[in-house]
Amino acid sequence: MRRGAIVRVVTIALLAAAVATAVAIFIDWLPAADSKEADRIDFVFWVVVAICIAVFAVVAAVTVYSVVKFRARPDDDSDGAPIHGNTTLEIVWTAVPAVLVTAVAVVSAVALAQNGHVPKKHMRVNVLAQQFAWSFSYPKYQGLTVSQLRMPIGEAVQLKMHSKDVIHSFWVPEFGQKQDLVPGIETKLVITPKRLGTYPIACTELCGEGHALMRSEAVVMKPAAFTAWVKAQEKAAARAAQGSAGGGAGLAAFNSNGCSACHTYKPAGSTATTGPDLDNLAADARRAGQPLVPFVRVSIVDPNAYIEKGYQPNIMPDTFKSLPKQQLDALVQFLTAGKK
Numbered sequence: 001m002r003r004g005a006i007v008r009v010v011t012i013a014l015l016a017a018a019v020a021t022a023v024a025i026f027i028d029w030l031p032a033a034d035s036k037e038a039d040r041i042d043f044v045f046w047v048v049v050a051i052c053i054a055v056f057a058v059v060a061a062v063t064v065y066s067v068v069k070f071r072a073r074p075d076d077d078s079d080g081a082p083i084h085g086n087t088t089l090e091i092v093w094t095a096v097p098a099v100l101v102t103a104v105a106v107v108s109a110v111a112l113a114q115n116g117h118v119p120k121k122h123m124r125v126n127v128l129a130q131q132f133a134w135s136f137s138y139p140k141y142q143g144l145t146v147s148q149l150r151m152p153i154g155e156a157v158q159l160k161m162h163s164k165d166v167i168h169s170f171w172v173p174e175f176g177q178k179q180d181l182v183p184g185i186e187t188k189l190v191i192t193p194k195r196l197g198t199y200p201i202a203c204t205e206l207c208g209e210g211h212a213l214m215r216s217e218a219v220v221m222k223p224a225a226f227t228a229w230v231k232a233q234e235k236a237a238a239r240a241a242q243g244s245a246g247g248g249a250g251l252a253a254f255n256s257n258g259c260s261a262c263h264t265y266k267p268a269g270s271t272a273t274t275g276p277d278l279d280n281l282a283a284d285a286r287r288a289g290q291p292l293v294p295f296v297r298v299s300i301v302d303p304n305a306y307i308e309k310g311y312q313p314n315i316m317p318d319t320f321k322s323l324p325k326q327q328l329d330a331l332v333q334f335l336t337a338g339k340k
């Protein structure tokens with residue numbers, strides 16, 4: 001190859017690389033990386049992008065150069081020179097990709113191993129997924145169970161995840177990782193949040209009719225605010241336990257079964273709006289022409305029996321018919337106490 005040809009190929013390669021780099025850098029492709037784990041995932045991403053840009057530049061340069069240089073002239077009908085095989089070239093185009101793929105594998109393996117590492121100082125949170133709600137419980141705080149994931153900033157949190165029914169998948173885009181929840185096995189995920197804020201949690205595995213509604217939030221708080229929140233939750237639970245007979249058990253059942261993920265109910269402090277507001281149960285029962293207590297009980301075990309105006313059937317899970325009788329009683333008591 002002549003020097004002029006090399007200069008031309010290299011120039012085209014640099015141009016192609018510049019364009020591809022601009023597209024990679026100046027368009028905001030990724031969500032902000034707000035956990036240490038997301039930083040590592042992003043690092044792997046950019047390593048792969050850099051390799052892709054280099055390969056693209058070489059291929060684009062050789063292609064463009066060849067198309068221009070070796071194009072058919074109008075007066076030339078002859079065949080090309082008969083060439084077969086070029087051992088050097090074949091070795092190069094096998095060895096280079098092999099090295100690149102190995103590099104990607106090594107970088108990925110290191111990042112995944114680091115992301116899976118649980119530091120000594122960490123907080124455990126048990127995650128339970130079911131059609132179509134998330135619940136989070138904190139063994140460190142007497143099993144405090146809530147429908148929003150709250151975490152203090154800077155501390156590693158290990159999620160130990162279970163599914164009650166089908167495969168779900170936990171995903172917070174800003175934390176960079178997805179993890180399936182599979183019935184019968186425990187899956188784990190470590191999150192070390194590094195920015196304060198409220199992030200969406202999405203179920204990212206099609207799990208039934210309410211899949212799109214299976215959402216919650218992850219709230220990253222200052223450590224002091226987190227401690228205050230835990231105290232407030234514990235106080236609320238204690239107050240509920242004193243206030244109404246079975247209130248503590250009812251509130252616990254309400255939270256641990258994910259009711260708070262979909263329903264607003266003042267005594268539980270929940271504000272979700274996927275399902276009907278449970279503060280209006282008495283009026284709903286009247287409209288259905290049913291006495292309150294049986295109305296509530298039937299609505300839990302057979303959600304399609306009465307459908308409130310403005311809501312769809314088949315959204316609430318029908319798995320609550322298998323609730324232990326004690327839990328169901330406590331729940332009904334909790335939802336009907338003080339109402340007529």
Ligand code: CUA
Pocket residue numbers: 129130131132167168169203204205206207208210211212214
């Ligand atoms: Cu749970 Cu989709």
